Amino acid sequence: MRHFSSILTLVLISMLWPVHAASGQFLEPDPDALAALEKMAQTYRERPALTVTTSVNVQIEKDGHVADGSEFDATFHFAPEGGARLHWRDMTIYVTDGEVTAFHDDNDSAYFRMSDDGSPYYALLAMFMDLPFPHLALAFGEEDPLDLSMQLHSRAPWIRPTGLEDIRRDDQPVRIIMLTSEFERMEMVIDPETQLIQTIELEILGGHLVEAGTVLRYTHTFEYELPEHEEMLAKMKVDLGERSRVDRLVALRPRREVPAAGDRRGVVAGDVIGEPAPKFELETFDGDLISLEDLEGRVIVLDFWATWCRPCVHTLPMLHEIQKWVDEERLPVRIYAVNVWENADQGEAARVSRLESAQKFWDQREFTLPVLMDYTDETAAAYNVQGIPTAVIIRxxxxxxxxxxxxIDDYVERFKKDIEEAIRALEF
Known part of the structure; x- marks a missing residue:
């Protein structure tokens, strides 16, 4: 059942990936191009069985210079009854019987499963945040071609079918559907006989994803197989084996052993990058406990500070500005200010004095970020904090x-960029 409106499409995409509504404008669709897109989608959905292998190349062009970003492959098996088995990067995903089930290639002990709530496309988008795969929209997206055009590529939700051309390339007939917005341009090349997509090129020239004067380019190529009906049905069988169910998709990723706090002493601060974050369990001002495990599945920012630290006084208001941006963009991020090094004394009296000092400092400046109290300074030691302020971003x-x-220079913008990169780092 495909019952989501175009407005809901934008709302969901904007929640999962930053999209500035003010920067995008829908263009008037071309009736012939709209009809051609609808016909192609209908042909895909009526096809008995289909295997699609796609290669996606990402490039960035600026001032005439082209830099390769990344390249990845994906394979999709679509069954005649509407099921699918999908594989990209290190994940295998089954879409069957109203559920989406995911396995990780390097984890044979766990699986993740959720209901698709009547829309496999939106379930996949919610799970993976980024779906640069037009065939998933063609298989599971909206019936209305205008709504469908928004789903063809999650990085280009504003495009509309605005042009149609039938030409010959390499002495072969091809149909080209152009989908555009004010700053997005997609060329979809189709075999007019089979209605299968041959290539897609998407260029993003503005908006949230690229700087002025920069072009973000996605090039998609496709290969197809038409398997037998029974062969395809066999691919749809989900074998859980001895796996246990986990409640978050990110929990499927194998995690290396987390070092103990003492093992981090003497490590250069930069050496923690790319390593598992040391575990912690710290109290808030109100005495509630927050642990690393509680925050799993979100990007975490830990900013280590003290009341006597003048640079901290300078950066904390900027950290609140970043929190405001996180809230506005609805990003899956938690920011905590971790109080450290207030005094060398231990014991209950020192603990109370430390809490009172930190809370008074916070209230006087009307700060609102949540504070975690590292009363023993062991968390700072575990993260090898050697000077403050130190901010750690955890994927x-x-x-x-x-x-x-x-x-640092350009504190706010640098933080925003690093947070966005931390989110993108786990795009499957």
Whole structure:
């Protein structure tokens, strides 16, 4: 059942991937191009069985210079009854019987499963945040071609069918559907006889994803097989084996052993990047406990500070500005200010004094970020904090993505960029 409106499509995409509504404008669709897109989608959905192998190349062009970003492959098996088995990067996903089930190639002990709530496309988008695969929209997307055009590529939700051309290339007839917005341009080349897509090129020239004067380019190529009906049905069988169910997709990723706090002593601060984040369990001002495990599945920012630290006084308001941006963009990010090094004394009296000092400092400046109290300074030691302010950005899989020490240039913009990169790092 495909019952989601175009407005809901944009809302969901904007929640999962930052999209600035003010920067995108729908163009008037071309009736012939709209009809051609609808015909192609109908042909895909009526096809008995289909295997699609796609290669996606990502490039960035600026000032005439082209840099390769990444390249990845994916394979999709679509069954005649509407089921599918999908594989890209290190994940295998089954779409069957109203559920989406996911396995990780390097984890044979766990699986993740969720209901598709009547729309496999939106379930996949919610799971993976980024779906640069037009065939998933063609198989599971909206019936209305205008809504469908928004789903063809999750990085280009504003495109509309605006042009249609039948030409010959290499002495072969091809049909080209152009889909455009004010800053997105997609050329979809189709075999007019089979209605199968041959190539797609998407260029993004503005909006949230690229700087002015930069072009982000996706080039898609496709190969097809037409398997026998019984062969395809066999591919749809989900074998859980001895796997146990986990409640978060990110929990499928194998995690390396987390080092103990003492094992981090003497490590250069930069060496923690790319390593599992040391575990912690710290109290808030109110005495509630927050642990690394509680935050699993989100990007975490830990900013280590003290009341006597003048650079900290300078950066904390900027950290609140970043929190405001996180809230506005609805990003899966948690930011905590971790109080450290207030005094060398231990014991209950020192603990109370430390809490009172930190809370008074926070209230006087009307700060609102949640604070974690590292009363023993063991968490700072585990992360090998050697000076403050030090901010650590942890990916959703529990691996340290990057860190900042001191007052860096372009503090806010650098943080935003690093947070976005930490989110993208786990795009499957």
């Amino acid at each position: 959703a899989d529990g691996v340290v993505h990057t860190l900042h020490v001191g007052v």
